[in-house]
Amino acid sequence: MYAPIGNLNARPPVNYVAGLGRGAAGFTTRSDIGPARCLAVGDDQDLEEGYDENQKFDEFEGNDVGLFASPEYDEEADAIWDEIDKCMDSRRKDRRESRLKEEIENYCMSNPKITERFVDLKRKLVTMSYAEWDGVPESGDYSLRNKKKGFESYGPVPDTLLEKARREKEYNTALESRTQDLTAVGEGRGTLLGYKLDRVSDSVSGLTVVDPKGYLTDLQSMKISNDAEISDIKKARLLLKSVIQTNPKHAPGWIAAARLEEVAGKIEKARELITTGCGECPKNEDVWIEACRLVNPDEAKAVIARGVKAIPNSVKLWMQAATLEHDDVIRSKVLRKGLEKIPDSVRLWKAVVELANEEDAKLLLQRELLSVAPKLEEAKGNTSMVGKIIERGIWALQKEGVEIDRESWMKEAEAAEQAGSVATCNAIVSSIIGMGVEKEDRIMTWFADAKECEKRGSIETTRAIYGCVIADYKSETDVWLKAAQFEKAHGTRESLDGILCKAVKYMPQAEVLWLMSAKEKWLAGDVPAARKILQSADAAIPDSEEIWLAAFKLEFENNEPERARMILAKARETSQTLLAKDREWGGERVWMKSAIVERELGNGEEERRLLDEGLRFFPSFFKLWLMLGQLEERQGRLPKAKEVYELGLTHCPNSTPLWLSLANLELRMNGMSKVRAVLTRARKRNPQNPELWLAAVRAESKHGSKKEAENLLAKALQECPNSGILWAASIEMAPRPHKKKTTSAAYSKCKHDPHITAAFGKLFWHNQKMDQARNWLNLAVDLAPDVGDFWSILYKFELQCGTEHQHKEVLRKCVAAEPKFGEKWQAISKAVENSHQPIEAILKKSVAALVQEEKDAEENKHQ
Structure with missing residues (x-):
C-alpha cells in the first residue's frame, strides 16, 4: 500500500528502518535512513516546519556528503586502508624486486655497453710492449659530420676536360694545333692529380699544410667572388685556427688569421684576433704594427703606445708611432723620446734631423757627437781629453740655449758605463750632477741618485756620484760612511782602505771612521795594522772609551789577555781621574770588560773586587749586578747571590734580566711558589713586559700546570696584544685543531715580527x-x-731537509751577520768555555742544544 503523495516530504517516524518489514534488517545505508540525528527537546519545531530529506543530497556521494558525515571518520578510514596497503605491499616486495633485478640483468646481457664489450681486451693491454704501442695507428676523423655518403670514386678524366685545361694554359692561341698535344694532356692530368693529393694531405691527422707567412701575401690579393672561394676561406680559417691554438706564441699565425677575417669582411673579428695576438706575443713588433693598422684610427695611438711600452727598444714601433702624428713638432717629440731609449739608432736620428730645421739639426748632431767623441778618445787611451770634451760640449749646448736635462745625461752616463767607457761616465757625472739642484738640497739629492743607480747595478756611476759628494762635503761623517759602506759592498779591499784612509785624514775626530778602518784591517787578518790604526786613533782622540774598548777587544779576541789587561787598567785609571773631576764619562763597560778578563783567567777574587769597585761608581748599571750574582752562583753561594740580585733590583727595578735571574735562583732554592711571587712582583713593577709574562708561562708549563699556563698566556696577550714572542708561544702551545685560528690571529696582530715568522x-x-x-x-x-x-x-732545518750547498750558504750568511742576541744564543756564546769561539762554532753548538732540547721534550712526553 503506498503512502499519499503529499507525505513524501514528511519526516519519518522515530526508529523507522526502511524495508524492515520485508526482512532488510541486515544492512542499511544512510540513503535509506536519512540523517542519523536523534531528536531532542526542541525538535518539535523542525517537525512543524517540515523536513526535506534531499536538502543535503550530493550527486556524487549521496545524502550527508559521503559514507561518514564526520571528517575524523574519513581520516581514520584512510589510515586503516594505508596500513592494509603497506602490509600487502611488504608481502609482494621481495618477489617484485627479484623479478625487476632479473629483468635488468637479462636486458644488460642482451644489450651490453661498448666499454663492457672490450673489458677482456683492455686487461690484455698490460702485456703490450712499447714497440706494439708505437705500432698503434693514430686515430683519424671518423665522424659522419660534413661527409658525403658512399665512397668517392675516381674515373678517367674526359679528353674534352683535358683539352680545355690545355687551352687555358696556353698564351699564344695563334699557333694552336688541331691535333691533340699528348704532352699538354699529361700536364693537365698531373695538375689534377696534384690537386687531389693536396686534398688528401690536408686531411692527415696532426699535419698542417698551410704556411701562415705565405698567407700574408696571398690574402691581400684575394677577392671573394664565388662559392668556391668562400669554401677556401672556411678551410683557411680552420687551418689558421689550428695554428694559433697549437702554438699561441707564433706571431705570424695571429697576423694571418686577422688578415683572413679582414678579407672575409669581418673586421671586428680581425681586430679581436689581433688584440689577442698582442696579448700572447707582446714582444713581437709585427703584431703591434698589424694591430695598429686594423684598429680604428682613434685607437691606433693607444695601441702603439702599449707596443713601445712592451718593446721600448724597437725602432720600427717608434717610427710607426711617429707616422701616426700629423704635427711635425709632436712627431719630433716622439722620435726624440725614442732616442732616449735607443740613442744609437741611425734611423731615428735621421728621422729627427729631417724634421728639424738647420740650426736644430746642428744641435742634435752636436749632442750625438758629444756622446760619441769622448768614448772614442777613451778607446784610444786619451783619458785626459775625455773630461775636456764633455765640458766644452755642454758649454756649447748651453751657449746655444739648449736646456740640459739632468736625468737624460745621468742615463747617458749609465749607458757609457755599460759600454765600458768608465772615464766618460765619470766625466758626465762630474759635469752635470749639480745642474738644476739647489745648494741646500744637494747632499740629499745626490744620495738619492746614488741609491737609484746602485739599485740598477750601475756601480761606476754610483762611485762617481759618491766621489762628487766627497769632493764637496769632506767634513761630513755620513758622506764618508756611506761611501765606505758602498765600497765594502761592491768594491775591493784596496778601494775600501783608500776611502777609509782619506776619511780619517779629513775627519780625525770621528771615532766611527777609526773603528771601521781598524775592524776592516782585523777582518782582513792584518792585526798589526789594526793595532797601529787604533794607536793613531788614541793619539787623535785621547780618553775615548770606544777606542779603548776596541783596542781591548782586538787583543782579547786574539788571545792576548795581558795586553788586554794593560789597556783596561789604563782606561780605569783615566776613568777614575775624570770621575773625580766630575766630568761626564761612561766607563761602566770598562769595569765590566775588566771583570770578564779575570773571569776567563779564573781569578774569582779579582773579578769580585773589580765588580764591587765598578758598582761603587756605577750602581745603576745592571750588568755589573748580574755578573756579581752569577759569580756567587758559580761558587755555590746561593743565599749571597740572592742578596746581590735583590740589592741590584733596588737600584735597577726595571731590569728584566735581574728579575729572571732571581726567579731562576728561587726555583733552585725554594720551589715554584717563590717563583710565582717573584714574577708577580716583577710584572707589577714592569707592566706590559712580554718577557716577564713569558717566563711565568714557561715556569707553569714546566711545573706541569698546563691550565694555569694557558690562563697566564691569555692574560699576557690581553696586556701585550702586539708581542711577537707571546704570540709565538701561543702558536706552540695551541692544540692541533686550534693552530690555524691561533696563527691567523697572530698574523693579524704582528705580521712582520720575526718571532711570528719563525x-x-x-x-x-x-x-x-x-x-x-x-x-x-x-x-x-x-x-x-x-x-x-x-x-x-x-741551520738545523737545512741540515735535516736541505742540500749541502744550502746549509753552507746559511752558515756563510750567519758568519757575515755576526748575531749577538737571542735567549739560547747568548746562553751559549757568553759561556766561559765559548768566549773565543768563532760564530760558526757557536752556531753548531746552538743547533746541538736545540736537538737535545727536542729529545728531552719527547722523553718527558712519553713519561
Whole structure:
C-alpha cells in the first residue's frame, strides 16, 4: 500500500528502518535512513516546519556528503586502508624486486655497453710492449659530420676536360694545333692529380699544410667572388685556427688569421684576433704594427703606445708611432723620446734631423757627437781629453740655449758605463750632477741618485756620484760612511782602505771612521795594522772609551789577555781621574770588560773586587749586578747571590734580566711558589713586559700546570696584544685543531715580527711543507739578522731537509751577520768555555742544544 503523495516530504517516524518489514534488517545505508540525528527537546519545531530529506543530497556521494558525515571518520578510514596497503605491499616486495633485478640483468646481457664489450681486451693491454704501442695507428676523423655518403670514386678524366685545361694554359692561341698535344694532356692530368693529393694531405691527422707567412701575401690579393672561394676561406680559417691554438706564441699565425677575417669582411673579428695576438706575443713588433693598422684610427695611438711600452727598444714601433702624428713638432717629440731609449739608432736620428730645421739639426748632431767623441778618445787611451770634451760640449749646448736635462745625461752616463767607457761616465757625472739642484738640497739629492743607480747595478756611476759628494762635503761623517759602506759592498779591499784612509785624514775626530778602518784591517787578518790604526786613533782622540774598548777587544779576541789587561787598567785609571773631576764619562763597560778578563783567567777574587769597585761608581748599571750574582752562583753561594740580585733590583727595578735571574735562583732554592711571587712582583713593577709574562708561562708549563699556563698566556696577550714572542708561544702551545685560528690571529696582530715568522716556519716544517718552511725561516733571519736563535733554527732545518750547498750558504750568511742576541744564543756564546769561539762554532753548538732540547721534550712526553 503506498503512502499519499503529499507525505513524501514528511519526516519519518522515530526508529523507522526502511524495508524492515520485508526482512532488510541486515544492512542499511544512510540513503535509506536519512540523517542519523536523534531528536531532542526542541525538535518539535523542525517537525512543524517540515523536513526535506534531499536538502543535503550530493550527486556524487549521496545524502550527508559521503559514507561518514564526520571528517575524523574519513581520516581514520584512510589510515586503516594505508596500513592494509603497506602490509600487502611488504608481502609482494621481495618477489617484485627479484623479478625487476632479473629483468635488468637479462636486458644488460642482451644489450651490453661498448666499454663492457672490450673489458677482456683492455686487461690484455698490460702485456703490450712499447714497440706494439708505437705500432698503434693514430686515430683519424671518423665522424659522419660534413661527409658525403658512399665512397668517392675516381674515373678517367674526359679528353674534352683535358683539352680545355690545355687551352687555358696556353698564351699564344695563334699557333694552336688541331691535333691533340699528348704532352699538354699529361700536364693537365698531373695538375689534377696534384690537386687531389693536396686534398688528401690536408686531411692527415696532426699535419698542417698551410704556411701562415705565405698567407700574408696571398690574402691581400684575394677577392671573394664565388662559392668556391668562400669554401677556401672556411678551410683557411680552420687551418689558421689550428695554428694559433697549437702554438699561441707564433706571431705570424695571429697576423694571418686577422688578415683572413679582414678579407672575409669581418673586421671586428680581425681586430679581436689581433688584440689577442698582442696579448700572447707582446714582444713581437709585427703584431703591434698589424694591430695598429686594423684598429680604428682613434685607437691606433693607444695601441702603439702599449707596443713601445712592451718593446721600448724597437725602432720600427717608434717610427710607426711617429707616422701616426700629423704635427711635425709632436712627431719630433716622439722620435726624440725614442732616442732616449735607443740613442744609437741611425734611423731615428735621421728621422729627427729631417724634421728639424738647420740650426736644430746642428744641435742634435752636436749632442750625438758629444756622446760619441769622448768614448772614442777613451778607446784610444786619451783619458785626459775625455773630461775636456764633455765640458766644452755642454758649454756649447748651453751657449746655444739648449736646456740640459739632468736625468737624460745621468742615463747617458749609465749607458757609457755599460759600454765600458768608465772615464766618460765619470766625466758626465762630474759635469752635470749639480745642474738644476739647489745648494741646500744637494747632499740629499745626490744620495738619492746614488741609491737609484746602485739599485740598477750601475756601480761606476754610483762611485762617481759618491766621489762628487766627497769632493764637496769632506767634513761630513755620513758622506764618508756611506761611501765606505758602498765600497765594502761592491768594491775591493784596496778601494775600501783608500776611502777609509782619506776619511780619517779629513775627519780625525770621528771615532766611527777609526773603528771601521781598524775592524776592516782585523777582518782582513792584518792585526798589526789594526793595532797601529787604533794607536793613531788614541793619539787623535785621547780618553775615548770606544777606542779603548776596541783596542781591548782586538787583543782579547786574539788571545792576548795581558795586553788586554794593560789597556783596561789604563782606561780605569783615566776613568777614575775624570770621575773625580766630575766630568761626564761612561766607563761602566770598562769595569765590566775588566771583570770578564779575570773571569776567563779564573781569578774569582779579582773579578769580585773589580765588580764591587765598578758598582761603587756605577750602581745603576745592571750588568755589573748580574755578573756579581752569577759569580756567587758559580761558587755555590746561593743565599749571597740572592742578596746581590735583590740589592741590584733596588737600584735597577726595571731590569728584566735581574728579575729572571732571581726567579731562576728561587726555583733552585725554594720551589715554584717563590717563583710565582717573584714574577708577580716583577710584572707589577714592569707592566706590559712580554718577557716577564713569558717566563711565568714557561715556569707553569714546566711545573706541569698546563691550565694555569694557558690562563697566564691569555692574560699576557690581553696586556701585550702586539708581542711577537707571546704570540709565538701561543702558536706552540695551541692544540692541533686550534693552530690555524691561533696563527691567523697572530698574523693579524704582528705580521712582520720575526718571532711570528719563525713560528710559522717551524709549523710548516712540522707539517712537512718544506718550501714554505724555508721561505718563512729565511724571512725571519732577514727581519732580525742579529738574533742568533733564528739562525740556529734555519741551520738545523737545512741540515735535516736541505742540500749541502744550502746549509753552507746559511752558515756563510750567519758568519757575515755576526748575531749577538737571542735567549739560547747568548746562553751559549757568553759561556766561559765559548768566549773565543768563532760564530760558526757557536752556531753548531746552538743547533746541538736545540736537538737535545727536542729529545728531552719527547722523553718527558712519553713519561
